[in-house]
Amino acid sequence: MEIIPAIDLINGQCVRLSAGDFARQTTYDADPVAVAQRFADAGLRRLHLVDLDGARAGKPVNLAVLEAIARHTSLDIDAGGGIQTDDALAQVLNAGARHATAGSLAVREPATVQRWLANHGPEAIFLGADFKGEHILISAWAEQSTLTLAAFIEQYLAVGATTFICTDVSKDGLLQGPAQATYQQLVRQFPAARFVASGGVTTIADLEALAEIGMHGAIIGKALYEGTIALPDLLRFL
Numbered sequence: 385m386e387i388i389p390a391i392d393l394i395n396g397q398c399v400r401l402s403a404g405d406f407a408r409q410t411t412y413d414a415d416p417v418a419v420a421q422r423f424a425d426a427g428l429r430r431l432h433l434v435d436l437d438g439a440r441a442g443k444p445v446n447l448a449v450l451e452a453i454a455r456h457t458s459l460d461i462d463a464g465g466g467i468q469t470d471d472a473l474a475q476v477l478n479a480g481a482r483h484a485t486a487g488s489l490a491v492r493e494p495a496t497v498q499r500w501l502a503n504h505g506p507e508a509i510f511l512g513a514d515f516k517g518e519h520i521l522i523s524a525w526a527e528q529s530t531l532t533l534a535a536f537i538e539q540y541l542a543v544g545a546t547t548f549i550c551t552d553v554s555k556d557g558l559l560q561g562p563a564q565a566t567y568q569q570l571v572r573q574f575p576a577a578r579f580v581a582s583g584g585v586t587t588i589a590d591l592e593a594l595a596e597i598g599m600h601g602a603i604i605g606k607a608l609y610e611g612t613i614a615l616p617d618l619l620r621f622l
Contacts, residue, residue, distance in 0.1 A: 559606055
């Protein structure tokens, strides 16, 4: 199982939200490049970079940070937040991201994301399945769509997608454990998909349980910043 640390950006700084609420924001570090370097120095190979300003603005805002992290580290970066147009996708990929995550746009404009999958391939385009209960959330988690999590995944598997970053918004940033039952059901229902768990990962035991379920990857955010998971403890997964 791939271990993927997360950096969420607001005003160019590393932050975490609680349950997706922008009013419940904690700033952890003013230098995201240094944070990314610490992850790389610890042996981690991936990075999940979320432009929260971009998610609200509907276009990438923190491209300079992405460029700096790509320039100063060898991390394999997947970037999300505000990627709504062909130009925005090109900006993110040109800035150094190897993968771009389509979330809200995948619900609103499926034809666009299907075209991206066809043009760039499923290794470059990940699907962001941000969910609460059974439904997908969009618009920086402010709006519930009518699309269920299962229907979203089924729709995109049918057009060539392979990797789904599944974020349980109700658990994100709360350090209360991930949505293991939901992930277990998804792995059983869609064995061809590569699922990445996001939201709620708090302990090494959580990671071990997700690996046992058969998750392709797990994103760790607040647990690293709050110290409930230490970077050296992740070596067993690398």
